[in-house]
Amino acid sequence: MPISFDHKMTWLHKINPSVKLVVLACLFVAVLFIHNPNVMVLFAIGPAILFLFFTGHPFKRILLFSIPFLLIFLSTSSSMILFGKGETTLFHWGLIDITVESLYRGMHLGFRAIIYAMLGLTFALTTSQVLLFYSLMQQLKLNPKYAYSFMAGIRLIPIMIEELTAIRYARMVRGIQNTYTVSGIFSSIKGYSIPLLSQSIRRAYRIAVAMEAKRFTDSRKRTYYYQLHFSRYDLLFIAYFGLFLLLVLSISGHYPLFPVVDVRSL
Amino acid sequence: MTKGLRLTDILVTVVISIAFGIIYKIWGPLYYALKPLGLHLDQFIYGMWFIAAIVAFLVIRKPGVALLAEVAASSGEFLMGSEWGLEVLIYGIVQGLFAELVLMAFGYKRSGIIVVSLASIAACTGSLIMDFYKGYIEDLATWNLVLLIVMRAAGSIVFSGLLAIGIVRALERTGVTAILRPTSQDDFDSLNH
Known part of the structure; x- marks a missing residue:
């Protein structure tokens, strides 16, 4: 979790969280409609610059965070590369049929997954969760009932x-062996989830009762401890991606x- | 039953979902460890991602809970810095919406294995529709695509259908769900004795 790591504040932290999310x-939708691999590969540079240099975290830590990206790239592209449809076969072995078409398509998918991962991680690393929900209440008029439930x-x-x-x-103390049979996996899922869930439900119920006892209502006429506003950094963020997309195209x-x-x- | 969700309902739903969000974080690496094998073994455990909606609905049994639970679980996963980034959030919304529609079709009254399995398959359909847009799965070889759909649907029934019902039944035996239900005639009768 990013909260526990020390990091510097950058301009990405100063963007209004609602603006950043929108x-x-x-x-996300724009990248969904990119079907041209030339655009996709070049577009990946945009989020990469922000992720590598502007999250305020030390470079070593950023590199550590990028390790799963490789796995994501491989796991997303591999089934399309190995089993995708196509005419021009490059390699054939049993069920595996690598074609030029499936290779391009697989790479395209891998880049798309990495773009989503970088955007998501950049957001998570540069956004305070509390400020996000305060901003959603103030700028996007989210019902306080939901916002405070999420924060709790x-x-x-x-x-x-x-x-x-x-x-x-x-x-471990009671000597329960993890067995990797179907029934073993199900019983260990139950063994973990039942105590976790029942305690969580009790705790959530107590918090809700306590909040209502302190006169928590979902009235819109409320005050906010943190006041959030728009700033020039919001425009900068929108302009960054807008101009970058035009440049890439x-x-x-x-x-x-x-x-x-x-x-x-x- | 009061109309709409009370603060208690929302808080309990969100907390259940976040608990599952933590379980999803452990589940994710297992998923992409199985994935490169290519034969869609990973798809069988995909159904785990719909379980929050079903469990929360079975505990609270009110309109909107399934959708809220999926949104909460996916945003919890997103804010913790999921490897999948932004897409978990959007997938969560679509899956929750589809499960919600099935439960709505039954008027939120039925909660048997069949209805719950149908809701899981609906969530699974939602994820497949997203995959058509995002992952071009229609361009997989036909046998591979069929295998993917069958594995994912079967896994949905096993994990978010059967396992969810098993978990909720066990939760009911712990007595924790009783605090969330409105007081019944039995409760009043027991006070009068």
């Missing part, structure tokens, strides 16, 4: 992790890296 959601829930995460560890030790039109324009109709 821009990311728009980018997030606060419970460390307690739940602690409980999970306690359950693991308790099982023009470069990829003039200097294509691959001889393919649409991975769906190869």
Whole structure:
């Protein structure tokens, strides 16, 4: 969890969290409609610059965070590369049929997954969760009932992790062997989830009762401890991705890296 | 039953989902460890990602809980810095919406194995629709695509259908769900004696 790591504040931290979330959601949809691998590969540079240099975390830690990206790239692209449809076969062995078409498509998918991962991680590393929900209440008019429930829930995460560890030790002390049969896996899922869930439900219920006893209501006429506003950094963030997208579209039109324009109709 | 969700309902739903969010974080690496094998073994355990919606619905039994639970579970996973990044959030919303629609079709009254399995398959359909847009799964070889769909649907029934019902039955035996239900005639009768 990013909260526990020391890091510097950068301009990404100063963006209004609602703006950041909405821009990311728009980018998600935009990337969904990129079918040209030239655009996709070049576009990956945009989030990569932000992720590598502007999250305020030390470079070593950023590199550590990037290790799963390789796994994601491999796992997302591999089934398409190995088993995708296509005409021009490069390699054939049993069920495996690697074609030029499936290779391009698999790479395209891998890059898309990495772009999503980088955008998501950049958001998680540069956004305070509490400020996010305060901002959602103020800028996007989220009902306080939901916002405060989420914030209370997030606060419970460390307690739940602690409980999970306690359950693991308790099982070890009592000599429970993890068996890797179907019934063994199901019984250990139950063994962990039932105590965790029942404690969580009790705790959530008590918090809700306590909040209502202190006159918590979902009235819109409330005051906020943190006041959040828009700033020039919001414009900078929107402009960064807007201009970058235009730049990528023009470069990829003039200097294509691959001889393919649409991975769906190869 | 009061209309809409009370603070208690929302808080309990969110906390259940975040508990599952933690379980999902442990589940994720298992998923992509199985994935490169290519034969879609990973798809069988995909159903685990729909379980929060079903468990929360079975505990609270009110409209909107399934959707809220999926949104909460996926945003919990997203905020903890999921390897999948932004897409978990969007997938969560779509899956929750589809499960919610099935439960709505039954008027939120039925909660047997069949209805719950149908809701799980609906969530699974939601994820497949997202995959058509995001992952071009229609371009997989036909046998591979069929295998993917069958594995994922079967896994949905096993994990978010049967396992969810098993978990909720065990939870009911612990007595914890009783605090969330409105007081019944039995409760009043027991006071009068």
